[in-house]
Amino acid sequence: MELERCFVYVAARLGKAYRITGDRKYLDFMFSEFKATTDYLFDKKSGLYYRDDNYIGKLDKGTKIFWSRGNGWVFAGLTDIIRELNKGSKEYKYFVKLYQKMAKSLKKLQTSDGYWAMSLEGAHLYPTPETSGTGFFTYGMAWGVNNGFLDKDEYAAVAWKGWNALQRCVTENGMLGYVQPIGAAPGSAWPDKTEVYGVGAYLSAGTEMYKLAGN
Template identity: 40%
Template structure:
């Protein structure tokens, strides 16, 4: 099904998320309501488990990162109970593809539990260490540059989503175990991805090499002539940057690079935020699917609120971030389910009021965790 047909289907079948929301006050945040909506989202998601491959895959990793951030802010033990439960039943394992960044995302939650769970030796980090050592130090086709697929699989983290999946785990593992070598390795591979996928003109990341403009390929542009930049893809990156900076030592020699990149992306996301507060799945062609989408918007909102709370984004943008949260909150169903989440994919596509994924709930919880801290 081509993009034109998908666009027509979106117009016929979907209604605008912001229209459905009927947001009347974008400046007020009721923190009691925020906490209640976050708990409802947790309860619904725990009662409706879903994953792409296995309970230890990247979708669960993103969801439980959101649960960890919710606990970090609220200290509500419901979040810690959910974290410990999944870790225990997962036997503290990662997923099995040791050179695929997606498959260690779940370890962010394990590391968080080990640092904050209150029971010594409850968490077994052996699988996480095995994964990270293989991931960084063993040879594979991507690192060797011998995989010549059209996606550009010639570096370890060849897709921008990977910058959420592995780097925050490596960064936190280095901090938790006091082994800075893991942070240095993280930086080395992060720079490969940055150099291959970051568009310095637009200050956004291409999802992979299929969407890097080569000057002669019209398929890498939207109908309006703009380059293709996926909202959730860039959400993965900027949310990952906030996670990295949150745990990275203040005196780390490469920290200025991450702060600069974060500020560039934050500035861009604020510049292109739609009037109703929710980013569209195609960032520079919002008319392609003209309705808000919650997973990308949730990650953007988390990152921007984190920036305000940590002095990297000017507080004058607080109203824009509050607007985004209120729009996201109005995409939550009465039962707690978070709707308007684009399904698993790799480029801009439509969502609907009834489309949901666990990583969308994770983005929702991450956003709420920082919204609660706004003054």
């Protein structure tokens, strides 16, 4: 399982355990571990996460390596964590601020055709469409608009642009293509390559886009 997926999945489950039981030990542990990981792997200037410490300071032809799907797991996962927290709490404020900072960074990195490149700051190095990262980011953007965390005038167009890009990667038979295979860094994707996590991201995006269209 990819590292970022484990990272946010465990955090969201601990948040849910806190909400169900009311026992702060779950919340305190989740918050301290998430913050420690973020302090280590989050690049404050870029507003993005490194996949792991192997990529801190490493450059790909002069470009920092921020993997699209890895950041997608985190951005989408933050929505699950925020749902479990009490509004106004220090934890709630922390995660909302982090989510909004990532959204601001990701908005700037969306390509002209609506995708997010496999290496977020290296679109010129990875011009092939990629739908798993794009799916997660589209979902996160639409969720933020629908729930009042992101300004509609600024971010709805970002979500629609991402959604339209995803649509162009669905074959006549209904298969979502251009999903990068399981990995740990930017790589390759093909029009006939799909994976369940890419489809999951696409369907998640679709549920929020449906709500956005209704609004």
